[in-house]
Amino acid sequence: MKIYKRSPKFFASLLKHVVNDCDEESLLGDFEEIYHYKTKETGESKARIWYLWHIVKLVPAYIESSICWSVNMLKNYFKIARRIIKRHKGYSFINILGLALGMAVCILILFFVRYELSFDMHHDHADRIFRIERIWTSPDGSIRGGFCSVAPSFVPFMEEEFPEIEHIARTADAGNIRVSLGDKHFIENRLFFAEEDIFEIFTLPLQEGDPAAALKDPATIVISESMARKYFGTKSPMGKQMKLRDDQLVQVTGVMQDMPPNMHVHYDFLVSYVSLKGQSYRGDDYFLGTTNFTDNVTYSYMRLAEGIDIEDLRAKIPAFIDKTLGTRKDSDGTTIMASRGTTLQLTKVTDIHLNSRFPNELEPNFDIRYVRLFTLVAIFVLIIACINFMNLSTARATQRAKEVGLRKVVGANRRVLTAQFLGESVFFAFLALIFSIGLVAMVLPFFNNFSGRALSFGFLLNPMGIVILLGVLLTTGLVAGLYPAFYISAFKPASILRGELTRGIKGTRLRTVLVVFQFAISICLIISVGIVYRQMHYLMTADLGFQRDHIVMLPSDSIIRNKWEDIRQNLISSPHIEEATLSKRAPTGMLADAPGFWIEINGERQNSPFGMPHNRVTHDFFNTYNIKIIAGRNFSREYATDLREAFILNETAVLRLGFESPEQAVGTLIGTFAPNKSGRVIGVAADFNYESLHREIRPVITYLQPSQVNTVAMRVVSGRTPEALDHLKAVWARFHPESPVKYDFLDDRIVALYRNEAKMMQMFGYFSVFAIIISCLGLFGLASFTAERRTKEIGVRKVMGASLGNITLLLSKDFAKWVLLANLIAWPIAYFAMTKWLANFAYHVQPTWMEFVLAALLTLLIALITVSYQSLRAATADPINSLRYE
Amino acid sequence: MKTLTRKEELILLSILNLQDEAYLIAIQKHLSQALGKKESLTSVHLPLSRLDQYGYIESRFSEATAIRGGRRKKIYSLTKDGFEALFAYKKVSDDLWENLSKSTT
Incomplete structure (x- = not known):
């Protein structure tokens, strides 16, 4: 058989497409x-x-025949849509408003979510940057705890061991530190000591200065743009000298652009890491040497070479730990490899903001679970809005029936009609979108305010924003329009035009299901808000074991520390200040290191089976916070030996150590390894929550060490805070005039601990209000429709003697039934979800029937109020009007 | 009665000549040969579809062939009306010719 040359298949399909209405095969x-x-x-x-030339020649004709006609039809569709909006103003208003509210909420949440997901994405090598974190593990491999920082000496060893690492840099947080320029002094808390490679790892463009050299030499500092303005105004800061603390002089070698708000850390000042030489009270080796593997004080980042699989590197970490740390004594005295107890975790920089929850995070992170939750809420709110649209469209379908019938008669097929109604709903969605963008623009400042984010309206205009907007538009238009389109286009023209179509009876069941579903979502949200609110209230007011009000806190430095006894006397000499103390750890802070210790029980000295966080304080710690000593005695200045060899345990520690009562523990010999200290337990303090209520109370050991305390706390007389603060400033001016007084309040710090939850609650509250409003809009529309449909029935009933109450009840009964059904569905879902959320807290409230019943009553009330307007209107209408025209 | 154009007449004649092979391309070739100049496909297709509209020709499908990528040919043939129209045309032109010969002799 002869083989013929065939044309490319693509040509034929092109030709087929361009030529319409022709005998395809022969052509x-x-x-x-x-x-x-x-x-x-x-x-x-x-x-x-x-x-191809022949295909091209056909194009003009193709355009003329197909597009011109579609444009004409499209024009007609628009005209009809416009007329419908005009004729049914109320109905269209409800429809568009509902959609607009839903879309606005959805857009806002999606932008928020996008913002949360964008953290640290702007670094040039974001996918190759990792943070090195120190983790302690139990022998079974489970994680006991950790920090998002690492001991300084690991870093040089890692750099030597792994050629995969291109750049690695340590940064050390200076905490609250005084920065001076001439006679200007400020307390700064975003000052870090950093190695010069930080500029290779993060994308931190310098406006002035050379990134390769800026942090090379000792006593150099790079400052951010806004800090340059704050200290130097419009003058160039380059080469100027600034002073850290009391005596450390540094020279400005660079100005960096301010970091974008969506980065996990914001540096105001970067001081060269080598400047730490001679600055640590623990000697140079602490930060710069090769022997500090215990104190995890440096936040360290690394950039991998291209093409390196991070899993390969992770697999090498245990061997590296063993090689570097060797073996160590387990608590029971046996020798084990170091990697069985500790490891280094490498976290991708882009995962930090949403997935990292270490106690010493540099800035409050968010939680991926909340991001997911919000996305879900966004989708739900949009669904509620779409359901409104579907309900109202199908309910009103009968009014379009004649149009559909006529269109069918003159040749529209089902596909064309579906397209028309879908297009109409997309058109409605488009109008709603314009409204919702306006709404978002109005609400954005408030949203930023309470979410603490910096979302800008410009988001809407970048490609991602447009994709989101289009996505919301099309999903809404299509989801909302799909069912009505199929429902309406299925009408049979013959029966419509004969007027046989019963008015909207058909879709009743589906409409009921949708309304119930809609309300179920709203009820879930209301119940959740109730429980979240109660949990937040509990967090804010729970008895934490210490006094939370009237306690002023401020940072201190060596000058304050050295003159503390004098300063304290001066402070409490005021009638407005009751007590003052200095401590290393303060309530609402975190209990960092938990070193091992030994204890003598029944004359036998044994190493502790668990690590115990310790706190170093001055004599008045427990008094200042009003923490009860439940056995033994408090630290006392009368016993000089207390400074060296007195320990106070908390109740949990006593129980964990196996004592039967706190009294029994008093007098026990005890000692810590780092620092090497031994003495006796002189007292037992009542339990109190150092940390947030997310965590259970841990055993804590407290001892006096005035050389290592840094947080001042003073208890002021209730209602006398301004006077007490004046006194504080006066005392500071006398003892430490260079230090600005930067204080805050303990109760504010407690609030800050639960900021994430508080934000979530607030947003949740707003969202559920919106969900309810949108649901009610739908209900309102549906009620008006039902009332209209039953006008004649109501007229007849009234003529027969039905009272106003009867009629209202008749019309409201159905809706009440639906809302109650929605409650039954929502309760188990809400209960399950909230129990899961509450499990995040070691201390939490239990969901009670109160929230559920209240939510039910609330929704019922709102629904009835919504419906009653329409019911009353129908019930009070004169029956003559409704019966006359037949 | 509709009068035929010259092109239409030629096409009808080609269809008669070609008999069972009268499809678009064959007609085009036949005409080109007869006239001694190349006729474009469009100039054949347009009168063809016009004739189809008048009801002078009808079409049927032949067997699929490999040269056409497995597609069938549309074979045209004259309808009764077609024959009548063609003969009417012939008669008109014959009469005119005859008149001419009479007047010259």
Whole structure:
């Protein structure tokens, strides 16, 4: 058989597309045949050109025939849509407003979510940057705890061991530190000591200065743009000298752009890491040497070489730990490899903001679970809005029936009609979108305010924003329009035009299901808000074991520390200040290191089976916070030996150590390894929550060490806070005039601990209000429709003697039934979800029936109020009007 | 009665000549040969579809062939009306010719 040259298949399909209304087969066959002859005569390429040229020639005709007609039809569709909006103003208003509210909430949440997901994405090498974190593990491999920082000496060893690491840099948080320029002093808390490679790892463009050299030498500092303005105004800071603390002089070698708000850390000042030489009271080795593997004080980041699989590197970490740390004594005295107790975790920089929850995070992170939750809420709110649209459209379908019938008679098929109604709903969605963008613009400042984020309206205009907007528009338009479109387009023209179509009876069941579903979502949200609110209230007011009000806190430095006894006397000499103390750890802070210790029980000295966080304080710690000593005695200045060899345990520690009562523990010999200290337990303090209520109370050991305390706390007389603060400033001015007084309040710090939850509650509250409003809009529309549909029935009933109450009840009964059904569905879901959320807290409230019943009553009330307007209107209408026209 | 154009007449004649092979491309070739100049495909297709509209020709499908990529040919043939129209045309032109010969002799 002869093989003929075939034209590319693509040509044929193109031709088929361009030519409409023609005998396709013979045409394509003709083209194929000619193509064959042409190939034989003039070669394949000429034949192809010939083929394509003919297709091109057909295009104008194609455009004329297909598009012109569609434009005409489209014009008609628009005209109809416009007329419908005009004729049914109320209905269209409810429809568009509902959609707009839903879309606005959805857009806002999606932008928020997008913002949360964008953290640290702006670094040039974001996918290759990792943070090194120190983790302690139990022998079974489970994680006992950790920090998002690492001991300084690991870093040089890692750099040597792993050629995969291109750049690695340590940064050390200076905490609250005084920065001075001439006679200007400020307390700064975003000052870090950093190695010069930090500029290779993060994308931190310098406006002035050379990134390669800026942090190379000791006593150099790079400051951020806004800090340059704050200290130097409009003058260039380059080469100027600034002073840290009391005596450390540093020279400005660079100005960096302010970090974008969506980064996990914001540096105001970066001081060269080598400047730490000679600055640590623990000696140079602490930060710069090769022997500090215990104190995890440096936040360290690394950038991998290209093409390195992080899993390969992770697999090498245990061997590296063993090589570096060797073996160590387990608590029971046996020798184990170090990697069985500790490891280094490498977290991708882009995962920090949403997935990292270490106690010493540099800035409050958010939680991926909340991001997911919000996304879910956004979708739900949009669904509620879509359901409104579906309900109202199908309910009103009968009014479009004549139009549909006529269109069908003149030749519209089902596909065309579906397209028309879908297009109409997309058109409505588009109008709603414009409204919702306006709403978002109005609400954005408030949203930023309470979420603490910096979302800008410009988000809407970048490509991602437009994709989100289009996505919301099309999903809403299509989801909301799909069912009505199919429902309406299925009408049979013959029965419509004969007027047989019963008015909207058909979709009743589906509408009921949708309304119930809608309300179930709203009820879930209300119940959740109630429980979250109660939990938050509990967090804010729970008895934490210490006094939370009237306690002023401020940072201190060595000058305050050295003169503390004098300063304290001066402070409490005021009638407005009751007590003052200095401590290393303060309530609402975190209990960092938990070193091992030994204890003598029954004359036998044994190492502790668990690590115990310790706190170093001055004599008045327990008094200042009003923490009860439940056995033994408090620290006392009368016993000089207390400074060296007195320990106070908390109740949990006593129980964990196996004592039967706190009294029994008093007098026990006890000692810590780092620092090496031994003495006796002189007292037992009542339990109190150092940390947030997310965590259970841990055993804590407290001892006096005035050389290592840094937080001042003073208890002021209730109602005398301003006077007490004046006194505080006066005392500071006398003892430490250079230090600004930067204080805050303990109760504010407690609030800050639960900021994430508080934000979530607030947002949740707003969202559920919106969900309810949108649901009610739908209900309102539906009620008005039902009332209208039953006008004649109501008229007859009234003529027969039904009272106003009867009629209202008749119309409201159905809706009440639906809302109650929605409650039954929502309760178990809400209960399950909230129990899961509450499990995040070691201390939490229990969901009670109160929230559920209240939510039920609330929704019922709102629904009835919504419906009653329409019911009353129908019930008070004069029956003559409704019966007359037949 | 509709009068035929010259092109239409030629096409009808080609269809008669070609008999069972009268499809678009064959007609085009036949005409080109007869006239001694190349007729474009469009110039054949348009009168063809016009004739189809008048009801002078009808079409049927032949067997699929490989040269056409497995597609069938549309074979045209004259309808009764077609024959009548063609003969009417012939008669008109014959009469005119005859008149001419009479007047010259």
